[in-house]
Amino acid sequence: MNLFAEGxxxxxxxxxxLILAGLLVWAVRTAPWYKIQNDKGAQHVILAxxxxxFLTWQFAASLGDGVTFHFLLxxxxxxxFGPQFAILAMSLALIGVTLQSGLGFLGFGVNALLMGVIPVFITWWMARWAFNVLDRNIFVFVFFNAFLSAAVGVVVSLGMAALVMYAAEIQSYETLKQSFIPYIPLLAMPEGFVNGMLMMAFVLFKPEWVSSFSDRDYFN
Incomplete structure (x- = not known):
């Protein structure tokens, strides 16, 4: 959901x-920089x-009137990477999207909060809750931490986007009811599937790239 600054x-x-600036300060100050400081491979993974x-957010399905849908990832x-590096990586991607799509940098904060910050913190909270409460095995990690949290994140993110568009008078309630809200639950399954498949592949073939995954915790 890419909102133009003009609206x-x-x-x-x-x-x-202002909210985003505070979150970026928090992310920069608390991010575990020691993990990537002397590791060019890790730095390249984050940039990749x-x-x-950026490329995923560029390919959006448009329903007209500026209403678009795309995977969040x-x-x-x-x-x-954890919430701090995820927010920083998202911000870099959104800078490119803003320049490429002409969204306007005054709308950068709204787009970052809706498409990045909300799903990031939903995922991190659900992952922390699962680690403390649920069994620690790879199926919980993939299906709950990845699939379910991605599905919940996209539904909440798009739901908040609908509220913002209505409150800011970008779209009327009738337009949202016909062209936006009915599609929100339909995106939960594909968003969850894509993130779940990606995390399954990473924990099997590149577990060192997944900071929240540990062989000791999830395989033993």
């Missing part, structure tokens, strides 16, 4: 940018993830 009021733009998110980024 947002000044208060929406400034308020979202940013590029993949924030669950995969969060499980691989």
């Amino acid at each position: 947002l009021s000044f208060s929406w733009m400034v308020g979202s940018l 993830a940013s590029l993949i998110v 924030m669950t995969t980024a969060t499980l691989m």
Whole structure:
């Protein structure tokens, strides 16, 4: 869901940018930089993830009137890098999307919060809850941490986007009811499937890329 700055009021733009600025400061200050400081391979993986998110967000299905849908992939980024690096990688990708699509940088904060921050924190909270409460095995990791949290994240993210478009008077309720809201639950399954398959592949073939996964915890 890519919102153009022209449709947002000044208060929406400034308020979202201030919130995002605070989150970026938090991410930079608390990110585990020691994990990638002298590891060029890890740095390349994060940059590659940013590029993949950028390309994914470029390919959106449009329903007209500026309403678009695309995969978020924030669950995969969060499980691989943690919430701090996921937010930073998402921000890099969104800079490219904003420039390429002409969204306008004044709308950067709203788009970052809706498409990135919300699903990132939903994924991280669900993963932490599962680690403490559920059995620790690869099936829980893939189906709950990846599949289910991605599905929940995209539904909440798009639901909040609908509220923002209505509250900011970008779209009327009738337009949202006909062209946006009915499609929200339909995206839960594909978003969950894509993230679940990606995480299954990574934990099997490249577990060192997944910071939230440990052979000791999930295979023993």
